Amino acid sequence: MFGVFLCTFSMQAQEYFPTNDGVKTRNTNYTVFKNARIHVDPQNVIDNGMFAIREGKITAVGKSINVPKNSIVIDLKGKEVYPSFIDLYSEFGISKPKRAENGNGPQYDAGREGYYWNDHIRPDTEAIANFSFDSQEAEKFHKAGFGVVNTHVPDGIIRGTGMLVALTPGVSEGDRILNERSSQYLSFDKSVKSRQSYPTSTMGTMALIRQVYLDAKWYANGNARNKDLALEALNKNKDLVQIFATDNLLNEFRADKVGDEFGIQYVIVGSGMEYQRIDEVKASNATYIVPLKFPDAFAVEDPYLANQLSLEEMREWNQAPVNLRILSENEVPFTLTTHSLDAEKDFKSNLLKAIEYGLAKETALAALTTVPAKTIGQDGKIGVIKEGAWANFLITSGDYFDKKTTLYENWIQGEKKVLSSMDVTDITGNYDLKVDGETYELKLKGEPSSPKAEVKLGETKIESKLSFSDNWMNLLLSSPDTTKTEFIRLVANIPSKTDQFSGKAILPNGNETSFQAVKKTDMKKEKEDEEKEENETSSTIAVTYPNIAYGFRNKPKQENVLFKNATVWTSEDAGVLENTDVLVRNGEIVKVGKELKAGGAKVIDATGKHLTAGIIDEHSHIAASAINEAGHNSSAEVTMEDVVDPTDINIYRNLAGGVTTIQLLHGSANPIGGRSAILKLKWGESAEDMIFEQAPPFIKFALGENVKQSNWSGSRFPQTRMGVEQVFTDYFSRAKAYESTRNDEDFRKDLEMETILEIINGERFVTSHSYIQSEINMLMTVAEKFGFNINTFTHILEGYKVADKMKEHGVGASTFSDWWAYKYEVNDAIPYNAAIMNEVGLTVAINSDDGEMSRRLNQEAAKSVKYGGMSEEDALKMVTINPAKLLHVDDLVGSIKTGKQADLVLWNDHPLSIYAKPEKTMVEGVFYFDIDRDSEMRNDIKKERNELIGQMLKAKNNGVKTQPVTKKEEQRVHCDLLEEVK
Template sequence: TYDLSITGEVSKPKAEVKQDTLKLTSKLSYDGDWVTMSVTTSDRDTYRMTARVNADSDNLSGKLILPNGDNSQFTAMRKEGPSNSSSEKGDGDSEVPKVMPLKFPNVGYGYTEKRKAEDMLFRNATVWTGEDEGVLENTDVLVRNGKISKIGKNLNAGSATVIDASGKHLTAGIIDEHSHIAGLAINEAGQNSSAEVKMTDVVDPSDMDLYRNLAGGVTTVQLLHGSANPIGGRSAILRLKWGESADQLIFENMPKFIKFALGENVKQSNWSSFNRFPQTRMGVEQVFVNYFQRAKEYQAMKDSGKPYRYDEEMEVLVEILRGERFISCHSYVQSEINMLMKVAEKFNFRVNTFTHILEGYKVADKMAEHGVGGSTFSDWWAYKYEVNDAIPYNAAIMASQGVTVAINSDDAEMSRRLNQEAGKTVKYGGMTEEEAWKMVTLNPAKLLHIDDRVGSIKEGKEADLVLWNAHPLSVYAKAEKTIIQGTTYFDLQEDKALREAIKKERSELVRMMLDEKDGGSKMQRPAQRKKERFNCDSL
């Protein structure tokens, strides 16, 4: 308990708080029947209180915020009447300003030190291999040097950390073929082709959605350019290594990709913009034909040995013609899907992936013949006109025709629960649970040409793993550990500790700001700096 003495005028009250004979630093204000007070102990812990004055009571009761940020209650009981005495707050000893510790990354939920790889043995897990072996019960998985070393029963751990996975499910990390998290910009929209720009130049390693996606079991994403133009920018395939630099997030020796787009966005139907070609779907087709013809002529000039002007944009398009760079194409309606496949066949190359592809079920046989994959939503539609014909059976129908199908997000929130999105294909289309799970692991790895390294649990592959507390397709499943190349970048128990540490740090920062204000420092109004969440049509 503490002794509280309130003196001064009603408009300018003063408070003195003592713990026994020790006087504590305090501050009190009164406005509109509300009392706000802060008390700082000798340990530099600050308690903040708010209470409403009740005319029918001599006591004060209200909300108390503890130094660790937790909420509680307080009661101040009146002991005696008003006094004319007053006390002045003495000057305290000067202190060296406290510097908060550096985090990796230096934002909320950053780690105090960078994550390190470790050898580990998962004991008695239900292992979803994603391979011909299927789902293995009561199985051990040994991870050494960032790779899956052995799969079997009663494996020798050696010096590896043993993790009891009894009753839990171990899967490959989720891969999102279509994402816009960790990007500082998405659309270079000023012209109809922006093949010269690279998403690797705008990677944001401190984006909180990296951490949130790890909590949902996501280990790899393709950061795509937006869909403002028919020929977009070059993609970045990222590993979600929370706490590392932008360069360290980029997938080693990543295959080359580029974003193409069709439909309403590229002809600017919904942007009220009428000053850029194309403005119609027939114009979109002509953009592709014109640019690929220019690329052929550019390469012919290079091959001739004659002097030529280096053109970054043309160099990228030539890579497509040679099969060295792959296209992920934003698409919706069947007419345009057919159109781009025919343009590709005219110039003797193949489209790699149609993303969104909500009318893919109408042309699945033609897609299989062309050799293009589909990366779609499970059941997201009705957000613009060209998605009117979407159905939840789309993924299953395309898969039934031999198309490699993935479920993607295009959304920072949906990507946190892609495991549940995959589960919907069991209901809509009768996919088996194993085939459904492949739609967010092995199949997107195939579409991104990284399935030799990630996407399934196989000896020799990289240890991108997730330990779930329940069936991974369940809405109740939580990722307990998310591991990339043998390094744990998310741990559910560590997350709980981080939350407590953040509450304490927030409270300490508030106390420091109050001290600054008491010391007469210049104040400024708080301003929220909230990062925009991007999607395909973000400008």
């Protein structure tokens, strides 16, 4: 008897459980739906099909199924059924993390005891511990067709676990949770809960993630002496789906790069701009979660404001709607997210817009159902209408992807959410309304459950008020004579769909009569015309590489070229050769001489023109998304290769100035900066393809006012020049000690120490930002103490004072031609500096450190002809072969010599003249700049801008939402620029 009692109690407990609305009884009967057009999945449809559900699951589906006894049968004749949608990137039910209060200064150490050394690494965060069901927010998802979301705490770089939640109305929290540890989330954004400074840049974030992965593996092998709860959590989460949130296209590739290094295939939350680099997107092999958000058109009526609008912004508005179609055509798997959208208002309209621009409906449905289900490991359980799957489905009036279709109900885990009554008669349409001897034009539009009325009598608009409930219509018509306060009141019961209806009319004098409304016979044509007008899409502008002004429609290809009769500045012992030919094949210089034969190569008549090697800028900050990692006084673990921006217009401008190679340097925020990226300026190529692969590795050091934070309110060590010296001594000493532990069983790989060891061991070269003689001497002394040499002093404005010591040390110089007095430590700069160092026998280069000056490095080099009497040939060498020597690539570039890479510039005048212009700039046999093509592109840009402005004006006239034009100032990038990671 006692056992029976327990069993009975257990059964009752399963049928009654707490919900947000109190106690609810579970329905254990079968519910059968019949006569529906069932979209089982995106590829399979059953016409006049049936399916049954019980206790939240689908028990049967087919053309005909057995109907169990006591089943509730619902007739869905004329209706369609779809699987409910799934959103994999959501913050649903999670309170916004609170930002840490500002303290009295920057925070360098972690604030969490027992966790990783960096507060922004939070894999221990669990969505389930922070979750609370939000009924109002859930309803917005319901109305957009969603039944399941994957939610997480949007805080930190490694953010911890997400949870998969069914948006089931009226059940307990536990019943909604499909997977409490569904995935792990990552991002490039820091935690708002901590003020810890590091990282301050995207490259710092990438370096930190790399170090975390290395540390997690080391920790998993049992090498740690102390418990680390963050690393334990990361190791626990490593087999989960890894979702990486990004905010722009370049960061998508950066995330994938880190994943590839550690054998992790991220699911990438994209930007919606994947179409711009679709080949790279496809090569990532990632599944993308794409926000269904498109830029608004701009208000361009004011010609002055329209001129402030960049072509890039205009193109994004025009091209973004084709993104999903391009992804689909290239077989890139993707899902859709409502993130950053008002799901209720914007989701469907944007989805339909994507379909108008070529996205197939089946693909759209897959991106909302089967693809996210498979991605999150719930294949066959959600996103389909199949036996054994959760009973998550939508009931619609017709094709969901039709603008006119009504979403009636959203069932989630077998629980019904009514969004619009299925019993409502659809009375929308255009009618002739006859009442009291007058014929009005009545237009009923909007949702069938809440239509709106527009009424006209002849050309006069009649004020009206419509209410429609339970198929009863009440319509109030004002008098055409606005001086009179008179109304006609119409009332009618409309029990079923019909092309006409009638009812009672009460006239202003109180008399009763009847009215009749007859749908216009040409309504079908009017609907077609309306839909044609609404669906009229703007012609899409072709993508260029990069997708901004002066990008290439088709990437230029390598050519075999013979330059004839040029004045050739070899930058070699051969000097300047008159009336000389240079033959280029397969990206290399194969012959230099007179009367050369073309042998099928393209011939360029260079008579009266000058041919030089491509200019090399030893110190540049163009083509970068970040310059400084300022969180620590050493950032040797970061690399500029991580933040190359191949879309920077300064690449093209530099090519127009004859520059073909640059050293992209870290800034001067700390004594030991980040690793360099040596780039070939291959405009239109990817960041990876711009890397000069044969160049040896470099790193940036810095001395002087910037690193001791003289020009901003920093409190980080060092604060003095003697502190700077101590930083170097400390880190080199640590690196030597680190090297001695490499054979230990519990050895922990440290990316920062590995880089500093490369310096000490002569495997990585140092370019050091410097100004005054005392610090120049100091760094050479410290380097010699640890057995290595400084490779290059850059800036080096007091180099003329210590040139003899520099020569003895073996260091080169890369300097400005005539910059001085722009801060205290350059007060002793002189324009004779380069010439004096050159006379002493140093390898001297002229650099820019400036995106504007870099376009005129030939003129900067020419200044030393005046200041110091340097020969013209030696002056040109300071921007060609000398920087090549400083970068240890002089066997490949920097001069015109057989066997070298064909990085060449054809000038219309003497290359040191202020009147000289590059007509053609070649990198490895490819013309990335051509002055004639440039002229054509300028005309094309004007035409394209006018076309896009016309499209935007038309869009605004059609009622499309617009945004104001805001002028974006171009940022001038120098050594001290700080990027702040959010």
